[in-house]
Amino acid sequence: MDISTLLDPFSILHLPLADMANDFIRWLTSNFRDVFRAMKVPVKILLDLIEDGLRGAPQTLIVLLIGLLGWQVVNRATGLLAFFAMTTIGLIGAWDAAMTSLSVLTSAVLLATMAGLPVGILCSRSNLMWAIVRPILDFMQTVPSFTYLVPVILLFGIGNVPGVIVTAFFATPPLIRLTNLALRSVREDLVEAGNAFGASPWKLLWAIEMPLARPTIMAGLNQTVMLSLAMSVIASMISVAGLGRLVLVGISQLDMARAATGGVGIVLLAMVFDRITQGFGLTRRDRNGHSLWEQGPVGHLRALFSTSQKTQDIPTEEETL
């Protein structure tokens, strides 16, 4: 070995990472193809269900329903915002793409929440679990988002269903991280008080720890929603339809009109989607002492109904204690 190899060792020394990655994926695809196929099925069912609903129903109905949902879950102003945002999306000619994006987004966020919350809760309970999950999250969050596309194509193929999977995968880490953090930083004396009154671990989690951790967990959910939307353009490279594809085509063909339509559509959809998901995290106190179904359109209907029936003017209180 001469001096030049000592100074420039990498000219002859190699770690065959590229080959290893290749072999690994090949091994996965050849041995577990059926497993990955099977994993697509529930995702496809979920996505089809949402997409059929959103695309099958009349546009007017969807605009009104989303507006009413905003009003029901948050307040009248959010309802109006949602109404006008959806109308604008329709007016700029992005309706169909937006409905596809909304289905992919809803499915991905649902999956991310269903995976992220339980994993986050488990991580907060066990230091071992967190020691295992933490480096995985670090990895998932530093790998550039484009990198996810290759294994997803190889394992799941292309199209909307793999799009949902890659989006959910990309968007889950912050929810896990913040759920874990939120639960670990709940005031210890408040947990101790729960214990002192004989609460079971389950009761403690749902009656005391989760409500106290709620604001931080909701911040995690917000990140999940935002990352899902950010992924929509990237995911369109594996042939996911929707607003992201408008932007991608716009970029590749230098078609400003399409890029702008897709871009504005994404921003409006992001606003509506985020406000409504955050609304699900509001407490009774945030809603001035009303539960979700005692306010908004449903609350008004119920009030109307009970006045005509029993001449009461206040919606019946459902759950005080």
Added chain:
Amino acid sequence: MTTTPPVHCKNLWKIFGARSAEALAAAQAGKVDKEEALKQFGCVIGVADASFTVNEGEVFCIMGLSGSGKSTVIRHVNRLIEPTAGQVHVEGRDVMALNATELRNVRARKIGMVFQHMALWPHKTIAENVAFGLEVQNSPRNKRRSAAEEALQKVGLGGWGERYPDQLSGGMQQRVGLARAMAADPDILLMDEPFSALDPLIRKDLQDEFLKLSREMKKTTLFITHDLDEAMRMGNRIAIMKDGRIVQTGTPESIVLRPETDYVARFVQSISTLKYISAAEIMTNKPVMPNAPVFGPSTPLPALLDAFKQGADHLAIKDGETVLGRIGQADVLATVQSDLARV
């Protein structure tokens, strides 16, 4: 007949730190004290060899300075922390022998706890806070609601149930803490410096109210305080802690009149003995006249003073027919003088 005491701790040790077993052995052998244990083993001695019994219906005070281990002791009673050595019995049952379900039942039904820093749940309404113990026991909603309202009435907060803790003043929050501890009607109350955070006037009100309530409801109370005056007012008996050890246990009178160590003596120095002193401690061994008013040896000073005000020259102290001694006006003055000199 001896009844099993509600709370009984025997040779309780709690040592915090990784090498607690070694530190325990050394401390039990008397080789290290609190300071040495920290130096040699990196362990903090929280409680050292504490034994005490709380009898039914009494208010038992544990008094000590900050860091003396009071909160650590009280947390052992409902096993919020586990002892390094020693035993804790609640109504005759070893709490360390309870399984998870039994422990939860004891916590939910037998013991109510009030915390040093209130620890009300900010996301729950006052009524929800108070009813939590019942919610844990799955009692029906309307029963929970009425029990919460009743408990709030008792502490003078009827009608506040729909508010949230941060809408109440500190004194009111502490009352909520009290109501929460009592709502499930437990037999034993654990109170960790419940009134320390309050200003003196409100504190005195709450002390009086609590004494009244606890007598009415016949609760057994383990009451923690760092304030000797409070301990003297509240406690049927008092245990004084120093560096994790209980240095003296006794009635307020015996602590003030007969401190067993210099530490306790310095503590009670500021307390006037006049309220606690009785005829036996004042009398002298002189002959009495047959017409002198007669009192028992345990008569407190104020009653003796009344007799002097009615013109008695001296008093005869008798146990049945035996004359124990005599108290003249000069004896009373000497007592007052020595009490004044103490402080």
